[in-house]
Amino acid sequence: MKKHQPTISAFYSRKRRIEETETEESGTVFHANVSHPNELPKCVSSGRSLQNKWLERYSWIVVNSDGSCRCSTCCWAQENGRIASVHANAVKRSPWFLEKNGWKDFRKGMNSIEKHAQAKYHNEAENAMNIGLNESANISRIDRRVEQFQKSNRVAMSAIIDALRYLGECCSAIRGHGDEKQSSNLWRLIRLLCRYNPTIKQYFDDDTATKFVSPDIQNEILSIISNNVTRVLIGNIKTQSRGEQHMSSVFSIIIDETSDLSNLEQVSVCIRYATDQLHSNEVFLGFYETSKTDASTLRKIVDDVLLRFGLNIQQLRGQGYDGGSNMSGKITGLQKRISDDNCKALYFHCTGHQLNLICQDACAANPLVGQAMGHINKIINYIKESPKRWAAFQCVVFEGSLPNTKKIRPLCPTRWVMRLASIDAVLENYENLLDFFHSASEDTSFPAATRSTALSFLDSLQLFKTYFLLRVLQRLFSTINPVHVKCQARDITIGEIQKLMNFLAQTLSCDGSSMANAKLFLEEVKTSAIALKLDLPALPRRQRSRNVEVDDYYMDIYKNVMQSATKAVTERYCSKSITIASKLHALLVEPNFSSSEVLDISNFYAPDWNPREIQRERLQWFARCESGNIVPSIEALQKEMSNNSSLRTLAPNLHTALITYVVLPTSSCEAERSFSMLRRLKTYLRSTQTQKRLNSLAIIAAHQSVAEELDINSITNEFVSHTQTRRNRFGVTV
Incomplete structure (x- = not known):
């Protein structure tokens, strides 16, 4: 018979059964040192009762719920496979293994108990249980030492991750040249932390263990942080307020390109979306290196971005580029290629460039x-x-x-x-x-x-x-x-x-x-x-x-x-897109906007909102403005819609039209800001960094507040869970 290793829970269960007295719904367990003369069961046939002295002498006797008794030691050994197969017949005949209808021949109680105590399988069960309890104690001591070891290492690993996050937020160089321990900003920051935290100092003073600060590890950690920042940003885009009428998140895309210090073409991709307060916000999502900037290549980059972040091109409502022919071309430009797939994705020439x-x-x-x-x-x-x-x-x-x-x-x-x-x-x-x-x-x-x-x-x-x-x-x-x-x-x-x-x-x-x-x-x-x-x-x-x-x-x-x-x-400043945006603006704020014009703009954006329903909602909104002495404006509508959930519920079409209007791009300044950050990140001394590292640093630096609010414990867990060696060294916490 294959022997099974005892579980720690079984050991502690046995220990509790021996040392404690518990009252459960299933029955009563009696401690050997406590006398319960009024509660001890009796044998129905002989009228004899279970004796206190038997319980005091043999602590392995346990009273079942039906008044019979069993041997806790033998039951534990049987459950954990510690009784040899040669004793199988004896076990089947013995009542000491039964939780119901167990041993209750109290007439010959002492003789039966001593006979069971001298049985070979009972002695083997006792030896196995003693060994098991010792193993449990050893395992417990080892577990405590491992837990303390992982806890101290985890403090140091969290400090490394936090230091990398801080340097990324500040656009500071991480690695140095020559001896990294002497010149790099990361090691200088780590040494500063070691002065005030003995746990971190002990971790780095141990020359026999890996420190997890190599360039590859740095890139992995920076990638994890930037991915978490991106998830927050995309989550904000996808969970923007839509009222009770569900509609997938609409957005606009902003793209511009520039050459970096290494003479590589970098394409900056940004997204404009509506916040919960129905104000527009623009977020930078990364740089994409390309050898060509023709419309076909840029379209592939746009498709890759939308697919990677789970954004639907049919929800694209605006395009914000400069006036280059590869962007604004009416025949083969990027805006034309996207408009052919989604006519509601209006192209707006950057106001700053104009x-x-x-x-x-x-x-x-x-x-x-x-x-x-x-x-x-x-x-x-x-x-x-x-x-x-x-x-x-x-x-x-x-x-x-x-x-x-x-x-x-x-x-x-x-x-x-x-x-x-x-x-x-x-x-x-x-x-x-x-x-x-x-x-x-x-x-x-x-x-x-x-x-x-x-x-x-x-x-x-x-x-x-x-x-x-x-x-x-x-x-x-x-x-x-x-x-x-x-x-x-x-x-x-x-x-x-x-x-x-x-x-x-x-x-x-x-x-x-x-x-x-x-x-x-x-x-x-x-x-x-x-x-x-x-x-x-x-x-x-x-x-x-x-x-x-x-x-x-x-x-x-x-x-x-x-x-x-x-x-x-x-x-x-005169284009088809500006004309459509002007009509959308009039739809939201002008009471005298004609029904035919409402129908025209609604048909263009169909099926985003219902023309008849939005006309009714407009009348209700303007009546509300008149009664409340509110001047109809985009700002007033934003304030009322964001603060009043009932208005969003009663006017879902107007709410959708407002969000569509808010996300229309006005300039490509967000991409221009990313170029300024690119010049701080890719300097003469940092011109050889890889595109992946550059992109991770750029996202962290562009969204410092988001990176600062990330849970360092979850980032550490994600890093540790990648390999079994890290799990053994640092552990995974909840």
């Missing part, structure tokens, strides 16, 4: 403006490229300016609106520039070519035309810049963008069409030029023979730039 193009169009309308900007860029580079010239200019600034004077900075090569800061700095340091170039042109310590260049720059800055054109650029960019800053918000809606663009067009049109405004601007520039002791306004040589007044010439330049900007705003 504002930059508006600035370019306005400057291209007058070549003098573009020339002035290029000339200023040369002046800035002339000063910044030489440490000696930069130090000389700083001395001029220190002697003749206020402490808070802006420092000159190069023009932004890509974002035209961002050049406002450079132009402001040049105009604020205009007098310092004049003084610097005057002194540099006469300083014999500079080479002759340098002095000649300084003299030419001085002559150009002395011209009224140069100063005037810079002031025109400053006025143009300062008018556009507030809109550019506002459109970068994650929660701004397409309706707010439309209002800003309309207001911008009106402002530029007013400046460009009003002769009074142009004249006022010219007088302000003249006053400033006189204070700087610049040359008087003069006509170019070609204009002198045309009988043109000097003031009219400069006012025409100002008006031409503003009118060109107005035209660019009107022409560029």
Whole structure:
């Protein structure tokens, strides 16, 4: 007969039966040292009772529920396979193994008990039980030591994971060069933790055990953390509030690409969705390395992203890209390829890119403006490229300016609106520039070519035309810049963008069409030029023979730039997607929106909502606004819908339309933010890191608050559960 190992629960069960007295529904167990003369059972045939002295002498006697007795030692041995097969017949005949109708011949009680106590199988059962109890005690001691060992190791492993998470959130380098224990930020952080935690110090002082801090382990841990962050983000997208009428989560996708320090093309993918408060939010989901940026390759990347995160392309409601032909192409562009599969996925050209193009169009309308900007860029580079010239200019600034004077900075090569800061700095340091170039042109310590260049720059800055054109650029960019800053918000809606663009067009049109405004601007520039002791306004040589007044010439330049900007705003911010978004906005906030137009926009988004039902819900909403003195607006509807569950239940179609409107993209600024983070992560000293490690670090750094709230215990469990060696070393806790 195959012997079975005793279970620890059986050992403790036997111990409790011997040492404790319990009263259960099934019967009563008597302790040997307790006398129960009134409760001891009697033999029906002989009338003899079970004796207390028998229980005191033989502790293995247990009373069954029917008044009979059994041997607890033999029963345990039989249950655990500890009785040899040669005793099988004796066991079958013996009543000491029965929980019912067991031994109850109390007439010859002592003789029967002693006979059973001397039986060979009973002695073997007692020996087996004693060995089992000793094994149980040993196992218990070993378990406690293993538990303590795993607990201390787990503290150190959690510290390693937390240190990696912290470094990832800070965009800090993890590994060093040379001896990692001396140079890497991870080891420096670990040594800092060891100073204040002896458990962690003991773990790392043990030179015989693996520390689990190798580069591969680091990559695995970072991947686990980033995957957990991504699960939270995708969970937020998929569990957005939808009212009682169920509808799969709608969203928009935002994509942009850039080259990193290793000259690899990185595609940034972001998702825009509606929060529980019905405000929009944009989240970065990762970089994707690609060797091509054609529309076909980008479409494969989009399909891979949606499949990987479990998002349905039929729930896509918006596409936010730049104006490149591979993105915005109407025949084979990415937006066209996606629109062919889902016509409700509207393409919106990034507002920030459009504002930059508006600035370019306005400057291209007058070549003098573009020339002035290029000339200023040369002046800035002339000063910044030489440490000696930069130090000389700083001395001029220190002697003749206020402490808070802006420092000159190069023009932004890509974002035209961002050049406002450079132009402001040049105009604020205009007098310092004049003084610097005057002194540099006469300083014999500079080479002759340098002095000649300084003299030419001085002559150009002395011209009224140069100063005037810079002031025109400053006025143009300062008018556009507030809109550019506002459109970068994650929660701004397409309706707010439309209002800003309309207001911008009106402002530029007013400046460009009003002769009074142009004249006022010219007088302000003249006053400033006189204070700087610049040359008087003069006509170019070609204009002198045309009988043109000097003031009219400069006012025409100002008006031409503003009118060109107005035209660019009107022409560029006009598309089919903007028209549909305007109708959707009117559906939500305009009481006079006609039934036919409601039907048109509802048919376009069918079957997202019912045209008749949404018309009824609109009437109820506007009646509620009228009775509650509420001005119908997107903000008011968002507030009422998010705070009032009854309104969401009674108006599910209006709720769905609001969410669709909220998720429409306004810009690709979220992707641009990820590029700024990419420059911090992939530096000259970190240019060889793998794409997987880069992506993990990028997700952790982009969503620091989400990573900070992750449960470190669950991350440790996920890491430990990958191999049996880790489970033995660290254990898995609940």
